[in-house]
Amino acid sequence: MIKQLSGNEAVAYALKQLNPDVMGAFPITPSTEIPEYFAQYVADGQVNTEFVTVESEHSSMSVCIAAQAAGARTVCATSSCGLALMYELLYVAASCRLPITLVCVNRALSGPININNDHSDSMGARDSGWIQIYAENNQEAYDNVIMAMPIGETPWVRLPVMTCMDGFITSHAVENMQLLDSDVVKRFVGEYKPENYLLKKENPLAVGPYDISAYYMEHKVLQAEAMKAAKARILEVAAEFERISGRSYGLLEEYRMEDAELALVLIGSTAGTAKAAVDRLREKGVKAGLVKIRVFRPFPGQELAKALAGTRAVAVMDKSEGFSANGGPLFSETCSALYDCKERPYLINIVYGLGGRDVTTGDIEKLFGRLANIAETGDIGSVYTHMGQRSREEIA
Amino acid sequence: MINAQDINEKTPWQDLTPGGEIYEAGTARAFNTGVWRTNTPVFHAQACKHCMLCVPFCPDSAIPVKDGKRLDFNYMHCKGCGICENVCPFPAITMVTGGVPHD
Numbered sequence: 001m002i003k004q005l006s007g008n009e010a011v012a013y014a015l016k017q018l019n020p021d022v023m024g025a026f027p028i029t030p031s032t033e034i035p036e037y038f039a040q041y042v043a044d045g046q047v048n049t050e051f052v053t054v055e056s057e058h059s060s061m062s063v064c065i066a067a068q069a070a071g072a073r074t075v076c077a078t079s080s081c082g083l084a085l086m087y088e089l090l091y092v093a094a095s096c097r098l099p100i101t102l103v104c105v106n107r108a109l110s111g112p113i114n115i116n117n118d119h120s121d122s123m124g125a126r127d128s129g130w131i132q133i134y135a136e137n138n139q140e141a142y143d144n145v146i147m148a149m150p151i152g153e154t155p156w157v158r159l160p161v162m163t164c165m166d167g168f169i170t171s172h173a174v175e176n177m178q179l180l181d182s183d184v185v186k187r188f189v190g191e192y193k194p195e196n197y198l199l200k201k202e203n204p205l206a207v208g209p210y211d212i213s214a215y216y217m218e219h220k221v222l223q224a225e226a227m228k229a230a231k232a233r234i235l236e237v238a239a240e241f242e243r244i245s246g247r248s249y250g251l252l253e254e255y256r257m258e259d260a261e262l263a264l265v266l267i268g269s270t271a272g273t274a275k276a277a278v279d280r281l282r283e284k285g286v287k288a289g290l291v292k293i294r295v296f297r298p299f300p301g302q303e304l305a306k307a308l309a310g311t312r313a314v315a316v317m318d319k320s321e322g323f324s325a326n327g328g329p330l331f332s333e334t335c336s337a338l339y340d341c342k343e344r345p346y347l348i349n350i351v352y353g354l355g356g357r358d359v360t361t362g363d364i365e366k367l368f369g370r371l372a373n374i375a376e377t378g379d380i381g382s383v384y385t386h387m388g389q390r391s392r393e394e395i396a
Numbered sequence: 397m398i399n400a401q402d403i404n405e406k407t408p409w410q411d412l413t414p415g416g417e418i419y420e421a422g423t424a425r426a427f428n429t430g431v432w433r434t435n436t437p438v439f440h441a442q443a444c445k446h447c448m449l450c451v452p453f454c455p456d457s458a459i460p461v462k463d464g465k466r467l468d469f470n471y472m473h474c475k476g477c478g479i480c481e482n483v484c485p486f487p488a489i490t491m492v493t494g495g496v497p498h499d
Binding site: 095096097098158196203204205206207208209211214215217218219221222226 | 405407408409412414415416417418419420421423
């Protein structure tokens with residue numbers, strides 16, 4: 001079924017089809033519409049979800065943690081400072097191994113206060129133990145939410161899943177997209193059947209007990225192993241999803257990388273813009289390509305190294321400023337992924353698009369120009385620079 | 397599924413439960429928290445009128461009762477908070493410094 005929906009509408013529709021047991025609901029721009037649309041489904045009796053309106057995001061995540069531990073399938077949606085307010089609970093959800101589904105509509109973190117898109121919110125939560133899957137467009141936002149539960153709920157994974165899409169660019173822009181039949185979605189995700197849960201009366205359970213130093217490390221190793229194992233499960237679920245949808249997903253997407261010498265590594269909606277720029281450059285004979293990171297946690301390091309193996313110069317584009325003074329988070333991951341390669345491309349980091357700063361095909365083409373120059377001269381210049389800001393100096 | 401009594405500080409990570417879940421109830425009973433005590437209540441049986449005021453005031457389970465009689469302290473979970481001494485109307489409970497009861 002082809003429909004014209006905004007990213008938020010598409011995600012709310014996916015949640016309706018998933019019919020979760022509990023939603024912890026608190027509004028924040030630009031994710032507000034998700035619980036808003038969903039509340040209508042609840043009011044119209046189209047779902048039998050317990051819709052819990054709370055007083056903060058700290059509480060919406062607490063609701064999800066408690067209900068998921070009790071044996072329910074739970075969802076919530078948030079953005080920016082809402083995700084930041086959940087921060088403590090994100091770690092609790094992951095360490096309790098509760099496969100909650102959270103839709104993060106990416107928005108810049110305060111301050112200065114700003115409601116527009118970048119990835120500073122979810123990048124701040126990148127070490128919280130959640131699986132993170134990023135969407136390029138509305139279709140992917142819808143598809144990722146449907147794949148979240150079969151990934152997270154797998155007994156040997158048991159991790160919460162954060163599906164991310166770009167605020168406004170994806171969440172509010174309307175696109176043509178393909179929806180699955182609700183019956184097909186229901187069969188795909190199945191029933192949530194945890195082995196142990198608080199309401200299982202035959203077997204009392206304690207969740208989240210205090211961990212002294214004699215046990216904490218062991219439990220963290222268990223969590224780390226689950227995150228490593230999640231990689232294979234994400235691909236398995238993607239293969240199953242392809243059978244019902246015809247749409248194919250990997251940990252990352254390679255676009256015109258077969259013989260690419262110059263390449264970008266990036267996340268989210270900018271991939272759409274950059275693909276158009278790559279196409280234009282290809283017409284001019286430039287061997288340009290890009291790698292879109294779809295799954296950031298677990299990070300597909302080996303897959304990325306393989307994708308970049310034949311390239312000469314690569315720009316890693318971070319839509320968040322990590323303030324490490326040494327480049328953004330995607331840059332760090334890419335550097336460490338490439339370290340073991342014998343033939344490494346020249347690598348630069350571009351921090352761009354902060355707080356909704358626009359990025360155009362022209363910007364991307366200019367960036368490829370810089371990469372061409374680096375490949376030719378071997379002179380990298382500054383490794384870590386920003387793009388799109390007003391400056392007295394000419395920005396390469 | 398592993399039971400709490402089979403988990404100890406030598407258990408390898410592969411045998412521990414995800415999230416440290418405990419698949420049974422009441423396991424705190426077996427955990428000696430009396431070792432946290434820095435002050436200790438001492439019971440003087442000859443001064444006790446068995447009024448039972450101390451029993452509900454004890455925040456833990458340190459005062460056993462049998463056949464309407466208050467028995468000597470069970471120090472397994474006593475934290476030495478001194479509330480029992482405070483509420484006792486008789487000279488039947490005194491606090492001493494340190495983790496062990498002595499006169």
